[in-house]
Amino acid sequence: MKIIKNLAVLGFVCFASVANAADKLTVYSYRQAFLIDPILNDFTKETGIDVDVVFSKKGIAERMMREGRLSPADVVLTSDFYRLMELVDKELVVPASSELLSSNIPAQYRSPDETWYALTMRVRNVYSSKERLGKLNINYEDLADPKYKGKICTRSGKHPYNISLVASMIAHHGEAETKAWLTGLKANLARKPQGNDRAQVKAVKEGLCDLAIGNSYYLGKMLQDPKQVPWAEAVEINFPNQDNLGSHINVSGMALAKHSRNKDNALKLMEYLSGDKAQKAYAEVNMEYPVKADVEPSALVASWGEFKADSLPIYKLAEFHHAAVKMLDEVKFDL
Amino acid sequence: MILGLPKRWSLAGYFVALVITLPLVAILIQAMIPDESVFGHLLDTVLPTYISNTLLLMFWVCLGAILIATPAAWLVAKCHFPGRAIFQWALLLPLAMPAYVVAYVYTDLLDYAGPIQSALRSFFGWGSPQDYYFPEVRSLGGASMMLAFVLFPYIYLLARTAFMEQSSSLQHATRVMGCGPWQSFWRFSLPMARPALAVGVALVAMETAADFATVSYFAVPTLTTAVYDTWLGYGSLSAAAKLSAIMLLVVFTMIGFERFARRKQQLFQKQSGAEPCELYSLKGIKALLATGYCTLLLLVSFLLPFIILLNYAWQYFDESWHVEFLAFSFNSFYIAAIVSVISVTLGILLMFISRVSPRKADLLPSRLSSTGYALPGTVLAIGILVPLTYLDFAVNDLYEYLGQQGPGLIFTGSVFVLIFAFCIRFSAIAIGSVENSYKRISPSLDMAAITMGLKPSSLLWRVHLPLLRKGIFAGMLLVFIECMKELPAALLLRPVGFENLATYVFQFVSDEQLEHGALAAIVIVLVGLVPLIYLNRSLEQQG
Numbered sequence: 001m002k003i004i005k006n007l008a009v010l011g012f013v014c015f016a017s018v019a020n021a022a023d024k025l026t027v028y029s030y031r032q033a034f035l036i037d038p039i040l041n042d043f044t045k046e047t048g049i050d051v052d053v054v055f056s057k058k059g060i061a062e063r064m065m066r067e068g069r070l071s072p073a074d075v076v077l078t079s080d081f082y083r084l085m086e087l088v089d090k091e092l093v094v095p096a097s098s099e100l101l102s103s104n105i106p107a108q109y110r111s112p113d114e115t116w117y118a119l120t121m122r123v124r125n126v127y128s129s130k131e132r133l134g135k136l137n138i139n140y141e142d143l144a145d146p147k148y149k150g151k152i153c154t155r156s157g158k159h160p161y162n163i164s165l166v167a168s169m170i171a172h173h174g175e176a177e178t179k180a181w182l183t184g185l186k187a188n189l190a191r192k193p194q195g196n197d198r199a200q201v202k203a204v205k206e207g208l209c210d211l212a213i214g215n216s217y218y219l220g221k222m223l224q225d226p227k228q229v230p231w232a233e234a235v236e237i238n239f240p241n242q243d244n245l246g247s248h249i250n251v252s253g254m255a256l257a258k259h260s261r262n263k264d265n266a267l268k269l270m271e272y273l274s275g276d277k278a279q280k281a282y283a284e285v286n287m288e289y290p291v292k293a294d295v296e297p298s299a300l301v302a303s304w305g306e307f308k309a310d311s312l313p314i315y316k317l318a319e320f321h322h323a324a325v326k327m328l329d330e331v332k333f334d335l
Numbered sequence: 336m337i338l339g340l341p342k343r344w345s346l347a348g349y350f351v352a353l354v355i356t357l358p359l360v361a362i363l364i365q366a367m368i369p370d371e372s373v374f375g376h377l378l379d380t381v382l383p384t385y386i387s388n389t390l391l392l393m394f395w396v397c398l399g400a401i402l403i404a405t406p407a408a409w410l411v412a413k414c415h416f417p418g419r420a421i422f423q424w425a426l427l428l429p430l431a432m433p434a435y436v437v438a439y440v441y442t443d444l445l446d447y448a449g450p451i452q453s454a455l456r457s458f459f460g461w462g463s464p465q466d467y468y469f470p471e472v473r474s475l476g477g478a479s480m481m482l483a484f485v486l487f488p489y490i491y492l493l494a495r496t497a498f499m500e501q502s503s504s505l506q507h508a509t510r511v512m513g514c515g516p517w518q519s520f521w522r523f524s525l526p527m528a529r530p531a532l533a534v535g536v537a538l539v540a541m542e543t544a545a546d547f548a549t550v551s552y553f554a555v556p557t558l559t560t561a562v563y564d565t566w567l568g569y570g571s572l573s574a575a576a577k578l579s580a581i582m583l584l585v586v587f588t589m590i591g592f593e594r595f596a597r598r599k600q601q602l603f604q605k606q607s608g609a610e611p612c613e614l615y616s617l618k619g620i621k622a623l624l625a626t627g628y629c630t631l632l633l634l635v636s637f638l639l640p641f642i643i644l645l646n647y648a649w650q651y652f653d654e655s656w657h658v659e660f661l662a663f664s665f666n667s668f669y670i671a672a673i674v675s676v677i678s679v680t681l682g683i684l685l686m687f688i689s690r691v692s693p694r695k696a697d698l699l700p701s702r703l704s705s706t707g708y709a710l711p712g713t714v715l716a717i718g719i720l721v722p723l724t725y726l727d728f729a730v731n732d733l734y735e736y737l738g739q740q741g742p743g744l745i746f747t748g749s750v751f752v753l754i755f756a757f758c759i760r761f762s763a764i765a766i767g768s769v770e771n772s773y774k775r776i777s778p779s780l781d782m783a784a785i786t787m788g789l790k791p792s793s794l795l796w797r798v799h800l801p802l803l804r805k806g807i808f809a810g811m812l813l814v815f816i817e818c819m820k821e822l823p824a825a826l827l828l829r830p831v832g833f834e835n836l837a838t839y840v841f842q843f844v845s846d847e848q849l850e851h852g853a854l855a856a857i858v859i860v861l862v863g864l865v866p867l868i869y870l871n872r873s874l875e876q877q878g
Binding site for chain 2: 028033054056057058059060061063065066067068071072086090158190191192193194195198199202203205206207208325326329330334335
């Protein structure tokens with residue numbers, strides 16, 4: 001009987017732990033907690049508002065949908081644009097109007113209807129083998145060129161970073177042309193899409209392929225891990241499409257949860273994240289480019305050089321996400 | 336059998352059975368709901384590949400496991416050779432290894448950059464992957480091999496028992512007829528053990544269908560990963576439920592197959608003689624081959640990956656040993672402990688009712704409750720979230736109707752949902768374990784107790800429980816390790832921000848840096864070893 005009594009007590013403890021979400025802010029984050037904890041601690045110090053971060057790699061939108069009006073989320077942080085749009089599409093977030101936000105974040109990197117704001121940017125680069133190809137002036141379009149047959153590595157096509165890249169190709173070239181390109185790219189792959197962006201650079205170092213598609217910040221992150229330094233040193237970072245459209249940009253971002261019970265404080269947090277100090281820290285911790293115009297990236301990131309970014313406003317990509325996902329299935333990109 | 340078990344016992348049994356079968360019903364209902372053409376799109380594009388991958392994977396894993404396990408089982412059961420006493424239990428050890436950990440370790444070894452291919456390249460002077468052929472580890476074939484290596488002990492265990500129980504007089508007969516060991520194996524032992532092998536194969540097939548982590552790491556899309564991706568990627572619960580329904584069809588076919596095989600098994604094994612049969616004594620080259628085979632098997636399926644894991648953990652110890660690691664371990668432990676207590680309690684209750692009740696219909700709850708194990712973790716997660724979300728909203732609606740602030744997501748937003756899911760999935764194991772012990776309590780004891788005027792509850796407390804002790808303990812241990820290892824359900828159901836050892840290890844596997852999470856993986860393996868060794872010992876005592 002004692003066991004049963006103990007169990008009952010434990011059960012109540014479990015229940016009680018969810019019910020205390022009154023004055024705290026809850027952040028649902030696709031970004032790992034250790035990346036943002038220091039910034040949120042500063043926020044708490046300045047404002048006295050406590051913040052709970054809950055990290056999940058996948059499925060936050062699905063969870064918020066299911067939680068509906070009972071969702072404890074106040075602010076959502078995403079690590080990419082696709083997931084930001086997912087929140088908007090499923091009507092899980094609401095506009096957050098603030099003069100400070102509009103002045104801190106350039107129009108190109110926020111939604112016209114204020115439902116989301118970008119926080120950092122990164123380029124979808126093409127890494128090339130230092131040894132076998134050297135520095136290249138390459139276009140995304142070239143990746144379908146038969147001369148690279150068996151030479152290209154990438155992660156799953158259905159990963160948000162690649163979905164957005166395909167969406168940008170559709171935006172610029174239309175569906176038919178993009179499908180031909182994607183089929184060509186698929187035919188050029190050295191192996192079935194697998195692993196993360198880092199694993200592709202590793203594969204270049206190993207000689208499995210000569211070109212790897214990957215986000216810019218991975219280069220910086222690999223340089224931080226002694227085991228991965230040789231991988232990073234085996235590749236050149238290339239900014240694609242410099243002579244024409246400019247490189248594809250992806251962003252991490254934030255949005256205000258629809259059912260937040262504490263929208264005023266949530267807005268304060270969002271404004272804080274768009275400010276100089278947080279922008280600098282948020283970009284630096286992940287080796288990205290801040291969206292706020294007058295905030296400089298870290299020295300390392302700056303050393304990769306200036307580049308021309310695709311001028312297509314990022315929210316335009318959203319129209320083509322769905323088509324991109326379908327196309328990736330149609331050409332059986334991952335299979 | 337008792338002259339009247341109060342109706343409330345039966346009601347309790349039916350209530351438990353109802354709760355346990357709830358997810359199954361929820362999935363079937365959810366699958367009927369239209370899903371805005373997501374399923375149609377999948378059907379037109381990738382679904383056929385998912386289905387054929389799933390079936391091929393099941394086929395290859397079963398074939399591989401049976402080819403690996405049968406010779407080992409026969410050698411250990413029927414022959415004397417050096418190391419036999421050790422292999423008898425040691426060949427069960429791979430069961431404690433999560434398949435995705437083994438998969439990771441072998442990818443590291445056999446990948447293009449791994450030590451083996453690098454050595455080959457420098458030896459033969461090859462420069463690039465185009466210069467030679469080496470099988471791709473991350474493939475359907477690779478996944479099949481990894482799963483076969485960790486799942487073969489199921490077949491080994493059942494086949495070994497079947498071989499041991501084979502009547503020695505029949506074996507003598509084969510010898511008299513002039514069969515050597517080899518012929519005796521082909522013409523007598525193997526055909527007689529077929530039903531046991533079939534049960535083992537069905538178990539392996541079910542485990543394969545439920546595997547999420549290995550195939551996801553190897554980028555081999557199957558129905559399990561499809562359920563996960565459709566749900567979280569497309570955000571379509573209905574399409575995911577439809578995929579789940581397809582998967583259930585596959586799994587229940589397997590169960591039907593298993594039941595069919597088991598029916599025959601009883602028939603065969605009742606003939607078995609009690610006296611142990613004489614062992615073939617292997618000498619010279621034959622003994623060497625037998626020992627070599629078993630050693631190789633143990634090395635490949637357990638020792639090598641485990642040693643590599645130890646090495647990772649050693650190198651990254653400082654990084655891995657931190658407060659969070661302890662917190663995650665605690666999460667795993669306390670949830671496993673709670674679930675094993677609840678599952679065994681349910682097992683005792685259900686088996687007590689079906690043993691003691693005079694009503695034939697009271698056999699049903701324990702049977703129904705065993706179906707929970709058939710639901711793969713991803714499928715189960717969907718089946719649980721649907722009804723519990725309704726419940727959450729109902730509770731909050733009620734509070735608000737009464738003019739109070741609702742308590743929030745008390746069911747789906749807390750560890751309750753995890754505990755609930757694990758109980759449903761693993762009660763079958765507890766039920767089976769208690770059932771086995773019950774079989775060994777003579778019904779005359781019950782009668783004696785009743786004659787002496789014991790009420791049903793006292794019969795359970797004072798007579799059955801003390802006698803069931805061993806089975807209860809074994810059941811708790813088994814449920815405990817399954818809870819430690821279970822990944823997909825934990826991934827999908829955990830409250831946001833909650834992490835246990837399995838989800839923590841998998842996060843590193845999917846980030847391709849298991850080195851940092853190796854310590855946690857070792858804890859999972861070690862916790863799994865204890866019950867295996869204990870169980871094997873109690874099996875041997877029975878023999």
